[in-house]
Amino acid sequence: MSRQGRVRRRPPTLQDVARLAGVSTAVVSYVINDGPRGVAPATRERVLDAIETLGYRPNSSARALRRGATHLIGVLLPDIVNPFHAEFVAALDNAAAARQYSILLATTHHDPEREYSMLANLLDRGIDGLLILTYLYDRRSYTAAADRVPRVMIDESSMGRLSPLVGPDLRQGAELAASHLIGHGHTRIGFVTGALPGGSVDFRRIGWESVLGGHGLTASLVETTEWSRAGGYEGARRLLDRADPPTAIFAGSDLIAVGVLQALHERGLDCPGDIAVISFDGTTESQFSWPPLTTVRHPFEAISTAAVDTLISGDTDVEPRILPMELIVRQSCGCPPSGDGSAREGT
Structure with a gap:
């Protein structure tokens, strides 16, 4: 092969x-950046054709320096293995x-x-905001660059x-x-949840206890475990080993609920015939x-839209926005499937 090759x-x-x-570099810049000056339609088309012909790609870093923004949003999260985090990221x-x-x-x-x-690392990359x-x-994470990079928290426990x-x-x-399980006639409703970091409030537990207390039911059937399938499995086994095992279990996450189902299957228990189960998160x-x-x-989509809009607005004085959740009714609670055999959804 030649050196030229x-x-x-x-x-x-x-x-x-x-x-x-056949234009100036300034005109090309106006087309790429959609301003600050307008470009005649015919000239704009010539520039776009030239960009396509040459395969030109603007340098995003240079554009960010000129425009004072990168149009990048940083997202800080524990992991992407948990389906809950994966669906939120999507x-x-x-x-x-x-x-x-x-x-x-x-x-x-x-x-x-x-x-x-x-x-x-996210801040060094010039993000415009942080979720x-x-x-x-x-x-240190609460105050790092907080004066120049707006941020939004998506976590009510904090x-x-x-x-x-x-x-x-x-x-x-x-x-x-909890109300749905009580509506099925259950009076011994267990709760399997994950441990939260110090200072965090478990609003799931507060809601569960509130409903049970309002119906004169005990809220003692609680097992705190890991936020995982294995954690749900162990938590359910401990509940089932009690002298007064529950007839229904409310799981603090979908992953925990999957572990609960595994424990029930191993014991030869039917769900929902012997024990009903309701999970939390609503992932696929x-x-x-x-x-x-x-x-x-x-409400993954509604929360994401509101969070991104709040971040882009840069308004740090807005009140917390807490959006309602939805009960998706399928078969594990004891409700019958729809006529076509598929899961029935409701609120």
Whole structure:
């Protein structure tokens, strides 16, 4: 191969586009950045044709410096393995893209040092705003660049720690679940939930206890475990080993509920015949368990839209926005399937 054949072709430049289109580089810049000056339609078309012909791609970093914005939103979350986080990320990505923004993810794994390091990394990349979908362990994380980078918390359990906040009404969602089980005639309703970081309030438990107390029922059938399938499995086994096992279980997450179902199957118990189950989150996983899980669904899309809009507005003085949750009725609670055999949905 000749030396000429080994020479790598340089990428096209702004000047190349201007030369091919027969315009100045300033006009090319106006077309790419949609301003600050207008460009005649015919000239604009020539520039766009030249960009396509040459395969020119504007340098995003340089554009960000000129415009004072990157159109990047950082998202800080524990992991992307949990279906709950994965579905939230998908909704946030859609909401951001609809507003010509992109998202950058950083996972903390509940490690304070990693949390602050990942946050600093996002800030170094010039994000225009930060969405926090996790409890913050490192106190520095609450104030890092808070004066210049707006942020929104998507976690009601940390309410009051950071403003503004957009999230689901966890208490209302738990009340929906407990009320529905009581409507099926259950009086011994267990609750399997995950442990929350220090200082966090478990609004799910508050809602569950409130409904049971309002009906004169005991709220003693509680097992606190890990937020995982294995945690749900162990928590359910402990409830089943009690002298007064429950006839229904409210699980604090879909993953916990899947573990609960596994424990029931191992004991030879029918769900919902022997023990009814309702989960929390409403991820796709809940739909494809056996039986399909009745679940309280987070309004992923509405929360994501509100969070992104709040972030872009830069208004840090807004009141917390707590959005209602929805009960998706399937078969694990004891409700019959619809006539076509598929799961029935309701509120």
